[in-house]
Amino acid sequence: MTSAYRAAVACKHRAMTDFSDLGELFAFLSRHAPFDGLPDDERARLVADSAVREYAESAVILDGMSASPDHAYVVLEGRVGLWNFPTVAAVDSGDVDEVVGSGGVFGYVVILVGARGGPRAVALTEVTLLRLPAWAIGDMFSTPAGAAFLATELAKPIAAPSSDEARERTAGEIVxxxxxxxxxxxxxxxxxxxxxxxxxxxxxxxxxxxxxxxxxxxxxxxxxxxxxxxxxxxxxxxxxxxxxxxxxxxxxxxxxxxxxxxxxxxxxxxxxxxxxxxxxxxxxxxLTVPTSSTFALQRRIERAAAAELPEIGATIREIFPVLMRQAAPVRHVSGVAAVAIEAMVRRCIELELPVHPELSEGDLTWLSLGSVSRREVVPSSDVDSAIILTDMPGASAEEIEVRRSAALALAAAVHTRLEECGIPSDTNGAVAAQPRFCRTESEWLYAAGEWIDAPLSNNAMMMASLLVDGRPVWGDLTLQPVAGMYQHLSEHPRSFILMLREALTAKARIRSMRDVISLRGGTFDIKAHALVPVVNIARWAALSRGSTKLQTRNRLAAGADSPVLPDDSAEVLRDCFTILERIRMEHQVAQMAADRIPGDVLSIRRMPSLDRGLLEQCVREVAAVQRRMANLAQYLDAGEW
Incomplete structure (x- = not known):
């Protein structure tokens, strides 16, 4: 095909599509996401408020290095090149990050997240664009079609990163x-x-x-x-x-x-x-990292109507496979998912609170517990929770119980909404809808005192372990009565030693006695027999130093270099935890891809040989640290701490 013929075809096509005709524009947008999800009247308003612009080849449409876009664009004809992280060196190299063709949209992300900066957009051919007003951006992505469009954009495959790109940047390098x-x-x-x-x-x-x-x-x-x-x-x-x-x-x-x-x-x-x-x-x-849309996702959750939440829940689940495909660090994937889940919890509380007139915003604080609060979420994770009711000085017992009943009903409704969104509640009942997880601040303080004084009664150590992991996500974000009490754990020698022994109870091992008896030697529960032992040690180690840190790595760092957990042992546990987290996450994401329910039981025989070797080595290392800690604990006098 000659260049003259191609030019003639292009001219003929332009003549056939008259984008100055509002009807043509309306029809064009009706065929492309996310505009096809807008009601007809909104799409008509968008067409009326937009403007058609033409650019010659090589023309700069947006310059993200010097200005922030106040409009988004739809490509009607031609192709546009985008540099999503516009530095002079990147632009001069000529290697565009993305090419947008007919029906493609660009410039919307910066407007959507409400920040400054943006892409550099250059016409790769002669192009005709529809310039969209800023007001339309929020409307576009508040529809189911808009959410699906965002999810699709996020899921686009990216080129395999070079070894330098794969290295995670520091804050100083981002500046x-x-x-x-x-x-x-x-x-x-x-x-x-x-x-x-x-x-x-x-x-x-x-x-x-x-x-x-x-x-x-x-x-x-x-x-x-x-x-x-x-x-x-x-x-x-x-x-x-x-x-x-x-x-x-x-x-x-x-x-x-x-x-x-x-x-x-x-x-x-x-x-x-x-x-x-x-x-x-x-x-x-x-904006150039895979999690760029998490800001937009969080904004969407904050504004979502009740009917939109189930679809958003599905979007949250997609965080795991999408970010793992794009080589994000596992702790990053887990952390982003946890933040999104907590945003969903807050939105559910806000939607349910008006249904319970006995409660007002200042009456309670909602705690996230477990893996969500520790920012160690995987696809199989469920939601643990607790409520701290604000004390009511001078209130009668009946008034307190009325508020408690309302809080329990609120918690039950919140967890029901979360279940409808595909975010399950803790199967063991560690949820705020249960009376033992819904108490006033004074009651929590009293309970914590009892748990420290009598650690072997009333499931004291189990309850303490759950509540020490508490992270306030709604209400008074400084309120952590149980964690505050346990900061002084080392001042209670008996409880101090018993909690250490309890932390060492869950043994790291490849095969349990139950596995041997039931001939299940070919499977391995990576959570129960590898990760939980590290999590328990880390929790105790942090408390032994009076630290309220929540993430397992941070807790190990805070509790390192102690008589029972020397720094080299803490370093071994941190390294093992990182490897075990990755194996667990990859296993569960693979189960999702196979349309199976994610779980923690691995088939050792089916694992890649490298991962199998790493898993066995990590379990041996964790078990060795546990044995050393148990031996040292025999000679530990809490008064020497």
Missing amino acids: RRAPVTCPPALSVREAATAMTEAKSGYIVVESELGEPLGIVTDHDLRARVISVGRPVTDPVTEVMTAPLHAVPESALSSDVLIEMLDRKLHYMAVLDQKASVKGVIQDVDF
């Missing part, structure tokens, strides 16, 4: 430029001007000595200045958010992302070794 800063005496007007000139959505307020005091963002200016009519001559310290949320430059990017999702932050400061602000990471900086 794109020097921070925008100002002194505390600067006025709000001057700070806003400085932000505008720097094309920044934030400004860090620093003391004369360069110490970070706080941060002012676009949102702060809107909420604390414009909406309340505050004088712009006020000092910037009057409207800043303080203290400044910050991470060291050595923090891993996955941990930073999860913390930002967890705290609902759009900006996170990065500190260098001298505790000075090296730069600021914003949520848009994660």
